Structures are given as structure tokens and as C-alpha cells.
Amino acid sequence: MKEQPDAIAALAATNPSPGEKFYPPFQVTPELTKKAKEYIAMYPEGKELSAVLPLIHMVQEKHGYICPESVIWIADMCNSTPIHVQGIVSFYPGIRTSCPGKWHIRVCHTIACALSGGEELLAYICEKIGINPQALTNEHPIAVSSDGLWSIEAVECLAACGFGPNLMVNDALYSQMDRAKVDALIAQYSNKA
């Protein structure tokens, strides 16, 4: 059996994902540094720490997730420490520490959506895209299909409770979903570049 990293080592452990081929790997480039400095300049001098969250969003948007190297880079940029940045990264469920697939499906499982069929829908989508729902755990909230095209995550309220069940594919919200709509949606995204 592979030895599990201890609770400290796990903080900077890499979680390889088939989705990585759809995102550029994290790399410190002059453009990235320039963009980071622009964010930092939005805050008063000495308050670089405030830019940690915008930088995390910036990195996640471009690279899909926050890798250990980017944690150290963000800490450096904001005059902070890796443990502080890691504290923020691990606090927000919306910040990912492993790469999602090209199309990241977020299914709401808060009460309104769960009652209106979100729960069953989650299992159905998992089946459709070839993911074992058991793979979704607290430690690994994202499960990625083996081709890296799809990933799924159960999330809290998407703020459209009146139109449940809701789900999001990347940044687009889809409401009042059912199995047929999911089939159509997956077919639509499968053909999308």
C-alpha cells in the first residue's frame, strides 16, 4: 500500500488529474507577474496581503487550480507566507487544489435543489460521464473523468433556489434540469471546442 502523506505533507501534495492537459501548467511569466502587480497596486501600500484572494482567483482562472508552486509564488508576491495563503486556499471550497476537467460541472446539493431532484441528478451525471460518485470525498471534492474532459463537484447554493435543480458548467448556470436536459447538455458540450 502506498504510504499516505501526513497532514502537513498533504498540504503541498500534488493531486494529478487528467484534466491538466486542458489547462496551461502554472509558470511564473513576466505577464503573470505584471498582472499580479496590477492587482496588488489596487490596495494601499503595506496592504499587499489584501491581494492574496484576487491573485488566487487569477491563477485558478488561468490554470484551473491552485498548485503548491503557485501558493509559494502568491505568498512571495503579497509579502505573506505560504501557510497563510494555504490557509485561505483550504478555507474556501471554491478554490480548487486539483485540476478540474475541461468542462467542470457543479451540481447544487443544497436543500432546495436536493429536494427537487439534484441528488439523483448528481448520480446520473456521474454515470453519464463515467465517474464513480464514491470518488467525491471531503478531501477530494472534485472527480475527473479519465479522458480529462469532464469533472464533477457537489456544491452549495447557486442562488437560483426557485428554479432547481441547478447546475453550472464552467461559468454558465443551467436551471430546472432533468435527465433529458442533462443528456442534451452533455451532448452539446461534447461537441464544443
Added chain:
Amino acid sequence: MSTEQQILPKDAAAAEGKVNVQINGTWYRFPKGTRIADACNSVGVHVPCFCYHPKLSVAGSCRMCLVEQGMPPRLAPGTTPTYNEDGYQTIQWMPRAIVACANTVAENMGIRTTGTVCTEARRAVLEFLLTNHPLDCPICDQAGECKLQEYTADYGQLTHRFTESKIKKGKNLSIGPRVNLDQERCVLCRRCVRFMKEVVGEEVLGVVGRGARNAIACYPGKTLDSNYSMNVVDLCPVGAMTSKDFRFKMRVWFLKSTPTIDVNCGTGTNINIWTRGQQVYRITPRQNDEVNSCWMPDDHRLNYQYINAPERLLTPLIRTDEGTGQRPASWEPLLRTAAEQLRRCKSSELAIIASARLTNEELYLTRHLADLLGVKFFDIVPRMGEDDGMLISADRNPNTTGAKLILGKDGSTLPDIVRGVKIGKIRSLIVLGEDVTTDAGITAEQLHDLDYLLVMAHSETPTTQAADVVLAGVTFAEKYGTMINVTGRIQRLNRAIEPLGEARADWDILRALLQECGEIPLKAARATSPMEILDEMAGQYDALAGVSWSSIGNAGLPVVDTGVTIPLIEREKSKKS
């Protein structure tokens, strides 16, 4: 209320910059801005807290210090407040409890730490803290001095309503060379995080995760390796941070703590030595806001192994014939022989190398020994290093200030003595409490070439090996005495354990040697304790006028103005003002 003009308590208090606060039914006056927790503790009303520490910023996160609070009723427009016959307004109690650490006192405020509002709130807090706590007290090092244990006994409930499985977190994590972390025992007070950030200035610890999965961690690749890291073990109210050195060594309730001072540098950090029988198990810092605040450096804390080491000299030794080995001897004949031998030494060829690691009382007796023997070559071994900008003084001797005051020596003539030994001008040498082959720079060969060498030491060293007579002394843990730190504060050493074996306290050896050397009109030569010697010194040195063992107390007493300050204490004071 009487119609006469009378001063209300609120006005009287305001004139002093204070406010009146009722705590558990009794009225007290506190300076404005005092934290409720500090106010309560200062009048003997204990407020339990995990996260609050007076030396760290307020977090207000543990909710253990919840107290019931009340204020005078808000007045309707156009009405004036009414006062009872004691001059106070009635208190309207708030229905919910507030935290005592993050709130400050106010005029006519009422605080209740007993009663259901308060105890029920604390019970609930403890129930939540214990839901995921492993309850491994039987094998936890903190057991016996654990706040969670103490407060559970005070406020906790006996039954456990939580039937779900507990969340697993990291256990026995090595987060630094001297500290281990158990995330499950942690109550997330973040004292360690704040200490490392605010006092040490190295933000290596942080909180990761969210909700019940919150945990203290350091980032992989970074370790808690500061020389002040072990203070987080003291700070930790539970057994989450444990000392690798003390882990599983002893149940704390078997240990006896003795307040004394650290002798590793001129700061004279106030400490407690924890012992069982004749064995020293650990050293922890003791609060003194003028010396070390609540902290101490790790290397000083861990430098106690020599006290119970096999190198300790347990009997006095004598070399009867040239070229033979040393053999154990009894004290009385040995001292008599030593005194005889010393009298035979030519005073112009005799030197004394004393130590600024000796107490004032021992130095005082040494001075008289030097006078009696007519010794002119007489000094201490200076030991200067670099200060660390925190608590470690550049002066690695604990009592240089005392040596300057009592002997008028600061080590500046030591090179002359060393040269004298080298060229053979000095034929006999008395070494008290030093290994002269290290910092003084005399070689073992040069010591062997001497006609006569008398050494008082607690452990075997190249110096004692070369000696004709070895007086088995003791370490700082085995004797009483006083030392003056770099800032000029006289502080007490207390005896934590009895002298090991046949060894005797250094002051006792010097006193006996003085008596054997000749008649001197000195009370100190017949003293039965170092306290008596201190009394005699108080009459002879202006700086020590009026100083006695009891007036020094556990906190020490400033006696000399050296102009030297302790960086960490200065920072703390400037932060306060």
C-alpha cells in the same frame, strides 16, 4: 439618596481615570480600557480562557471566557439617571453572555461569572470543543496541566451527546526540531500562531481547513525551528504542542517546580525547574515583565542535562603524590589539607580565577579568600558573544554585574594571569567554577606544569583532571544565592534539588575553606546560609543597602544602573505605550 451635595462614585473614579465595575456583586475600580478578563483576574475572580493571553493580540475565538454583563438602563429623553444610596445606577443584565477578553470595562458595568447564563454558555462551548477531541488524557503530556481538562472539571458536562464518528486529523506531526503537533487535541486558540507572528516574527504556523476540519499546520518545507519555538508548548492550553524533550518522560503531577533563574546568559531569565527526587525533568519560563516577559530561548531551556550527567563530581578529590591519580577524600581533612597547601603557596605566585557564574555570596567569600591569601592576580573569565535581539544577552555570564560590584573585576586582567601561567610566573592557581581550558585559554599541559592547582567545580573537566585538589561543587539547581543580571536587577537562585552525592554548595565550600585558612573577623565565614552572607553584604555595598533575601522576592530588585536593556522587553514596553 440624600439631598446633600455628595460626590458620586462615577465622578470620583473618573477623576482617577478609572471606572466602577461590579464583579459578582462587589464594586471595584479599574483603569479605563482594562479588559474584562484582566479586571476579573486582578481581583481574584478567575475567568477561564484558552485563546486569550495578555502578551498576545486578542483573538476572542475560543468563547470560553463568556461572562454575563449588564449596564445601566438607557434613559428616555428628558429623564435624568437615578442613583441608589451607594451612588450607583441599577444594572440591567443582558440576556446573552459576552467574551471577557475582547471587551473592556465601562462605568457602572456589572459582570457576573457565576449563574446559569455564564456557566451554561461555558458548558456549551466545552461540549463543542470535546466533540472531536480524542480524549486521550491518559497518554497526553499535558494531562494535569491542561486547561481543557481543568475547565471540563469546572464547567463541563458528564455525558457525551455526540454519537457521530470524530473527525480524524494529523497526529504526532513533527513540525520542528523540538516540537510535535497533535491536531486532534487542538482547541484552535491560535496562541501558537500569534506568538510566532507577533513575538518571534516568523510566521511559520497557520490555520488550514474550515469548520470542524480546521487545524494548525506549518507549510511543508518550513519548520518551527526558531530558538523560541518551545514557548508554543507552554502557550498551548492543551496537549496539541508537545516538547520532544519532555514527551512521555514524566506525569507532570509528580514534578515539583522551583522558581529560580536561568544562568546561561546575563539576562537571568526567570524560570521554574521541574524536578522529581534528585532528577531535573524540564525547565519552563516564569513570567517577569522586567526580565523575560513569559518566554525563554530553547537552547537555555534544554541546557539542564549536565545537572544529572555522569560527569558530575560526587566527592571531593585529592592528589596526594606527584604523578599519581586523584582519589576521593572526606571534606574536613581535605579542606584542612587544602588550606595548609594554600598557606604554603607564595602569594606573589598565586592567582585566583573565579567565575561570573558564581553567586554574589560566593564572590563575596572569594574576595575575602583572596584578601586573606594576599592574592594580587585575581579575575573572572569574561564570556562575551552576540545578543540575539530577543532575550539572549551578549554577556554569556549570568553574574558579570555582580562580579563588577563585589570584586571590582570584569575579566580585563585575565590575559595577564594567563600569560603569568604560560611563562611560569604564576606557580599556583585557584580556579573557582570555571574550566579554564575552554574560554580562558590555558592549556591542560600548562595546568599540569603548575606547582599547585585547586579547583572548585561541579563536573569533571580537563581543569579538574589536572588539579591537586578538587572541591566538588554544585550546579545552579542545587544552591541558594543571588545574581545581578545585565540590567542591574538582583535575582534569587533557589535550590530545586539537594546537592548530588557528597558535593556541597559552593558558598558552603568557600566558607569552610575560609575558616580553615585563618581567623577572620567576618560573620560570613560562620554563616549558616547564603541569606546571612547577603545580609552582611547589604551593610557593605551601597548598591545592596537594604537588600535582603525576602525583599528581593521572586521578581528581583533593581540595584545597579547599568544602562543595559533587554531588547524583547523594550519592544513589549513600547508596544504597550
